[in-house]
Amino acid sequence: MRRLIAILPVAAFVIVLVGFMIGLKRDPAILPSMLIGKPLPAFALPPVKPMAAGLTSAELTGEPRLLNVFASWCGPCREEHPVLLQLKAQGVTIDGLDWKEEADAGAHWLDQNGDPYAKSGNDRTGRAGIDMGVSGVPETFVLDRRGVVRYRQVGAITPQIWAETIAPLMAKLKAES
Numbered sequence: 001m002r003r004l005i006a007i008l009p010v011a012a013f014v015i016v017l018v019g020f021m022i023g024l025k026r027d028p029a030i031l032p033s034m035l036i037g038k039p040l041p042a043f044a045l046p047p048v049k050p051m052a053a054g055l056t057s058a059e060l061t062g063e064p065r066l067l068n069v070f071a072s073w074c075g076p077c078r079e080e081h082p083v084l085l086q087l088k089a090q091g092v093t094i095d096g097l098d099w100k101e102e103a104d105a106g107a108h109w110l111d112q113n114g115d116p117y118a119k120s121g122n123d124r125t126g127r128a129g130i131d132m133g134v135s136g137v138p139e140t141f142v143l144d145r146r147g148v149v150r151y152r153q154v155g156a157i158t159p160q161i162w163a164e165t166i167a168p169l170m171a172k173l174k175a176e177s
Contacts, residue, residue: 045121055121072109080156096120
């Protein structure tokens with residue numbers, strides 16, 4: 001009995017140590033999404049820019065596309081923006097969801113920096129983003145032609161992330177269309 005009592009703390013320590021080692025091998029930047037393989041939750045958002053169309057989840061079908069969640073107050077969004085403009089120039093369809101700000105702030109920012117979006121909607125309250133599991137901006141969802149989420153990028157899309165992860169997936173999705 002005394003041996004068991006003496007071994008128990010050592011065994012507990014080893015179990016905790018193994019748990020920490022497993023945790024260290026995981027990439028903290030990878031946040032799983034409950035939406036992978038599912039359509040986006042239904043939403044209908046007013047436009048970011050006056051006199052433009054808003055954005056609804058029902059419209060995000062027909063071809064593979066990106067849904068980029070952004071905000072004018074977001075520092076990493078500023079770094080990502082030139083990449084999105086390049087992707088638009090290459091023919092990639094990108095829709096935008098302006099998260100947790102007034103539409104005029106998002107419209108002003110797009111007017112100043114260029115607008116990479118086919119359509120964009122203003123999610124002033126953040127409800128649509130929350131329903132999608134958005135934890136911050138920027139985040140981008142890769143959608144197939146049916147509007148089903150196939151991938152979620154947390155953080156800015158860099159040229160490397162585009163080339164190594166998202167572009168091959170988009171090519172595969174286009175081939176399936």
